[in-house]
Amino acid sequence: MKVSPQTGAPSRSRIAAASLIGTAIEFYDFYIYGTAAALVLNTAFFPDMDPVAGSLASFSTFAVAFISRPLGSALFGHWGDRIGRKSMLVVSLLVMGLSTVLIGLLPGYAAIGVIAPVLLVLLRFTQGIGLGGEWGGAALLATEHAPPGKRGLYAMFPQLGPSAGFIVANGLFLILGEVLSDGQFDSWGWRLPFVASLLLVIVGLYVRLKISETPVFQAAMDQHRIARVPFVGLMKHQWKRVLLGAGAMTIAYTLFYTATTYCLAYGTDTLKISKTTMLALSMVGVVFMAAGTVASAMVSDRLGRRRTLITGTIGAVVWGLVMFPLMETRSTFLVGLALAGALALMGLVFGPMGAFLPELFRTEYRYSGSSVAYSLGGVLGGAVPPLVATSMQASGLGVMAVGGYVSAMAILSLLCLLALPETGDRTL
Numbered sequence: 226m227k228v229s230p231q232t233g234a235p236s237r238s239r240i241a242a243a244s245l246i247g248t249a250i251e252f253y254d255f256y257i258y259g260t261a262a263a264l265v266l267n268t269a270f271f272p273d274m275d276p277v278a279g280s281l282a283s284f285s286t287f288a289v290a291f292i293s294r295p296l297g298s299a300l301f302g303h304w305g306d307r308i309g310r311k312s313m314l315v316v317s318l319l320v321m322g323l324s325t326v327l328i329g330l331l332p333g334y335a336a337i338g339v340i341a342p343v344l345l346v347l348l349r350f351t352q353g354i355g356l357g358g359e360w361g362g363a364a365l366l367a368t369e370h371a372p373p374g375k376r377g378l379y380a381m382f383p384q385l386g387p388s389a390g391f392i393v394a395n396g397l398f399l400i401l402g403e404v405l406s407d408g409q410f411d412s413w414g415w416r417l418p419f420v421a422s423l424l425l426v427i428v429g430l431y432v433r434l435k436i437s438e439t440p441v442f443q444a445a446m447d448q449h450r451i452a453r454v455p456f457v458g459l460m461k462h463q464w465k466r467v468l469l470g471a472g473a474m475t476i477a478y479t480l481f482y483t484a485t486t487y488c489l490a491y492g493t494d495t496l497k498i499s500k501t502t503m504l505a506l507s508m509v510g511v512v513f514m515a516a517g518t519v520a521s522a523m524v525s526d527r528l529g530r531r532r533t534l535i536t537g538t539i540g541a542v543v544w545g546l547v548m549f550p551l552m553e554t555r556s557t558f559l560v561g562l563a564l565a566g567a568l569a570l571m572g573l574v575f576g577p578m579g580a581f582l583p584e585l586f587r588t589e590y591r592y593s594g595s596s597v598a599y600s601l602g603g604v605l606g607g608a609v610p611p612l613v614a615t616s617m618q619a620s621g622l623g624v625m626a627v628g629g630y631v632s633a634m635a636i637l638s639l640l641c642l643l644a645l646p647e648t649g650d651r652t653l
Contacts, residue, residue, distance in 0.1 A: 245363075245386050253389075253393050260395060270341050302597060305362055310438060366436070369442060375526060517575075539635075546629070581648055
């Protein structure tokens with residue numbers, strides 16, 4: 226294993242690779258489903274429904290994984306706090322990757338009837354289980370290896386996984402949209418990114434099998450400070466932080482999935498902007514998200530996690546009221562600005578979370594606490610917005626109400642952050 230000559234600790238490059246590549250692959254798997262749900266799954270698995278009902282059904286299968294993510298967090302968190310971070314990171318990658326490949330191979334409604342959407346929901350549920358265990362382990366891998374004063378910097382690496390995964394996922398869909406006809410894409414082309422996940426999983430496993438256990442958890446094992454049932458201890462001693470941490474995470478999810486999943490469907494179906502244009506604008510926006518992630522994670526080591534997060538959340542309150550008037554112009558530049566602004570703010574909120582959530586919890590149940598808080602935030606902030614936004618649009622409330630919903634979620638996150646302490650100066 227590559228080590229630093231000064232300290233004997235794993236090098237920053239090894240930690241970065243191990244924590245980033247896994248989250249990138251896991252979120253790639255997760256995002257290709259969101260893109261497919263916006264573009265094609267309604268016709269492939271729910272062809273007998275009208276367009277609005279089909280979109281709602283498609284986004285409902287998308288939401289299933291957010292419901293199963295807290296279950297995955299509790300399951301992987303239990304064993305991650307009992308036997309170690311490394312082994313759970315390997316298992317979560319396998320669960321997520323194999324579920325994704327099977328979705329790509331699943332026959333559609335035309336071939337096997339109602340069994341197709343049933344199996345789709347089951348596989349999507351399993352995807353959520355895998356992702357529920359991924360983030361917490363990757364964040365702990367980074368933060369529990371980090372030297373004092375640099376946890377924000379180290380935790381930046383797993384936080385960049387979503388940006389990398391999204392760019393690769395949407396890049397593949399963009400290429401397929403250019404080289405295939407609409408008929409080819411709808412028939413079989415959308416399946417290729419799912420099947421390609423198998424190659425990415427092999428690479429991820431190779432990297433993760435080479436890492437060692439984190440020194441913080443190893444010290445807890447050596448000192449016999451391992452909880453028998455970590456989740457019970459978590460709920461007994463730190464349940465308020467789980468709920469407040471989940472609330473703090475909500476706006477990051479809301480911004481991301483409103484700007485990508487919902488706006489992709491709205492831009493192509495209602496505004497009649499081409500699919501390739503919307504995918505390209507989303508990818509540009511995610512570059513801004515990555516920049517915001519890096520900047521805020523590094524700044525949080527100097528200014529503190531809480532202050533950095535509050536600043537980004539206040540910006541989200543304002544942007545929720547701005548983004549849809551920009552979308553309604555149908556101007557390519559202004560639509561891109563709407564998406565880029567939302568995703569940049571998402572990055573500003575998301576960057577410090579890689580250190581902030583783990584720092585909220587004790588070592589004995591840190592994997593469980595950070596994972597469950599992160600995943601519960603996804604139920605409200607990730608599963609709900611596409612459904613709420615589509616319903617608002619269909620009921621005649623219009624997209625301005627969707628923007629108000631985004632601002633309301635930002636206010637919720639702001640209130641939760643105000644109730645939480647600063648964590649950057651605490652030891653792990």
